[in-house]
Amino acid sequence: MAEKFSIGLLSSGGDAPGMNAAIRAVVRTALTNNMEVIGVQHGYEGLVNGEFRPMGARDVGGILQRGGTVLLTSRSKRFMEPAGQRDAIRKMNEAGMDALIVIGGEGSMNGAYALSKQGVKVIGIPGSIDNDIWGTNIAIGTDTAMNTIMEAVDKLRDTASSHQRAFLVETMGRHSGYLAVMAGIVCGAEMVLIPEVPTTAEEVVAAVEDAYKRGKTHAIIINAEGSALRTTDIAAKIDEMDVGFKTRMTILGHIQRGGSPTAYDRLLASRMGVKAVEALVEGKHGVMTGLKGKGVDFIPLADVVSNKRKVNMEYYHMAKVLAR
Ligand code: F6P
Numbered sequence: 001m002a003e004k005f006s007i008g009l010l011s012s013g014g015d016a017p018g019m020n021a022a023i024r025a026v027v028r029t030a031l032t033n034n035m036e037v038i039g040v041q042h043g044y045e046g047l048v049n050g051e052f053r054p055m056g057a058r059d060v061g062g063i064l065q066r067g068g069t070v071l072l073t074s075r076s077k078r079f080m081e082p083a084g085q086r087d088a089i090r091k092m093n094e095a096g097m098d099a100l101i102v103i104g105g106e107g108s109m110n111g112a113y114a115l116s117k118q119g120v121k122v123i124g125i126p127g128s129i130d131n132d133i134w135g136t137n138i139a140i141g142t143d144t145a146m147n148t149i150m151e152a153v154d155k156l157r158d159t160a161s162s163h164q165r166a167f168l169v170e171t172m173g174r175h176s177g178y179l180a181v182m183a184g185i186v187c188g189a190e191m192v193l194i195p196e197v198p199t200t201a202e203e204v205v206a207a208v209e210d211a212y213k214r215g216k217t218h219a220i221i222i223n224a225e226g227s228a229l230r231t232t233d234i235a236a237k238i239d240e241m242d243v244g245f246k247t248r249m250t251i252l253g254h255i256q257r258g259g260s261p262t263a264y265d266r267l268l269a270s271r272m273g274v275k276a277v278e279a280l281v282e283g284k285h286g287v288m289t290g291l292k293g294k295g296v297d298f299i300p301l302a303d304v305v306s307n308k309r310k311v312n313m314e315y316y317h318m319a320k321v322l323a324r
Contacts, residue, residue, distance in 0.1 A: 005035040007280065008097040009055070011069040012043035012076070012104035012111065015257060016127040016141025018265035019069040022103050024060040025273025026125075031057055033281050038095055042072045043104070044079035044111050050091040064266060067144075067259045075107070085114055092120065099285060101276050103127045105139070106305075109288060113301040116286040123276045124288035124301055127269075129257055132176035134307040135299035136290035140272065143264040145172070145256045146182055152252055153187035153220060160218035166190075166208050166238055166245035170231040172256050173224045177311045179256070180224035184319030190219040192319050193234075195226040196311045201237040204229070211323075212244030219245055271296050 009026050011019045027037045039059070041051040063070050078084035092100065099121035102112040105128030116122040126133040129145035153169055160167045169189075171179045177194025184192035191207045193199050204221060211219040223231045235247040261269065272289040275296045279287060287298035 003096065005098050005280070006096050007035055007037050007277070008040050008047070008052070008092060008095070008100040009037050009071065010040035010043050010047060010100070010102055011071045011073045011127065012102060012108035013073060014105060014128060015067070015069045015073050016129050016139070017067040017144035017257075017259055017261035018140040018269035019103050019127050020063040020066050021261060021266045021269035022125050022127065022140060022273040023069065023071060024064055025270045026101055026277055027055045027060045028057055029274045029277040033277060035277070035280070038097055039071050043074045043076055043108070044084075044088065045074040045076035046072075047088040047091060048076065048078050048084050050095065052095050065260050067261065069103075079111060085118065089115070089118060089120060099123070099280050101125060103140070105130065106133050109133060109301060109304050112288075113305045116301055121280065121285035122301065123279050123285060124304065125272045125276050126288060126290065129179065130173050130176045131178040132173070132309050133304065134309040135288055135304045138268065138291055140265055140269045141261070142178070143268070144259060144262045145179060146186065147262055148256050148259055149179060149183045149252060150186050152250070152255070153183065153189075156250055157187070157218060157220060160220065160248070164217055164245060166219040166221065166247045168221050168223055168231050168235050168247060168249035170223045170225060170249070170251040172252070174226045176226070176309070177224045177316075180222045180227075181311055181315050181319060183222050185315060185322065187220060187222070188322065189222045189319065190216070190323050191221045192316065193221065193223040193227040193229055194311060194316070195224060195228070197316065198228050201229055201234055204234050205238055205241045205243060208238050208245060209241070209243035
């Protein structure tokens, strides 16, 4: 009897809410198609080390609503080197893996492409709160993170307006202003600072002073982690210039990465998990699942890694207009 087609499954890089829903979908779709799944713990690091465990339908029970990733994750330096990739392929072969599904962000898709170029059948599933992966409208986890930010800023606004304060709120996004721009719109921020648009502290001070003069009861400034300005420095500058509002600041940090995935993220993750296995059933590989319009499509990993996703400047300008 022929051996079952065996799929390795890992999550890598920063965890994102909804990764568990994708894991569940991959395992159950694979089993339905008479394939087996080997879970790889700790991302690519675990692939290099051979940290494998078989995954059955019951192993993914009760995880749909949980944040984080039950497969655990890491940012593996060893896997970035050719020797690490060689060892990973060797471990895959020893375990009889026929293919690999990788759930992760931009760096993880680079790793997936590196394996794919060496003959491994790989499918990527985009998962990152930063939404900085080219080829998909939105990645798994971004919606949940947006909702976490929105909830936090709504609370901060209550206290900000009660005290007539300017609040600096730092969102995640090392290289991408996506979360900050979208937060600017959905939270009604006075100003958004992102890596893609260099802004000076003087410009921020002027905007906050202007908001005060226009009779605003508070000012919310969203600063993306990767912008040119440090949140502490902006707050100090506004206080120093005495513009009307006193400042307080909140760095949201890893709160944005945790929590139960929203309905949107659970659905997206489930759809992408199913599609990833379907790709293998159809003999496709070297692709990432990507949301295009209303459907989930297959995008070549070569295109994913050779393009940079840019912040949509229309949204940046919209945030500005709506801050009047
Ligand atoms: O890529 C996701 C992300 O949360 C970024 O927004 C952030 O800069 C980074 O990960 C933080 O990484 P770590 O959890 O390794 O500190």
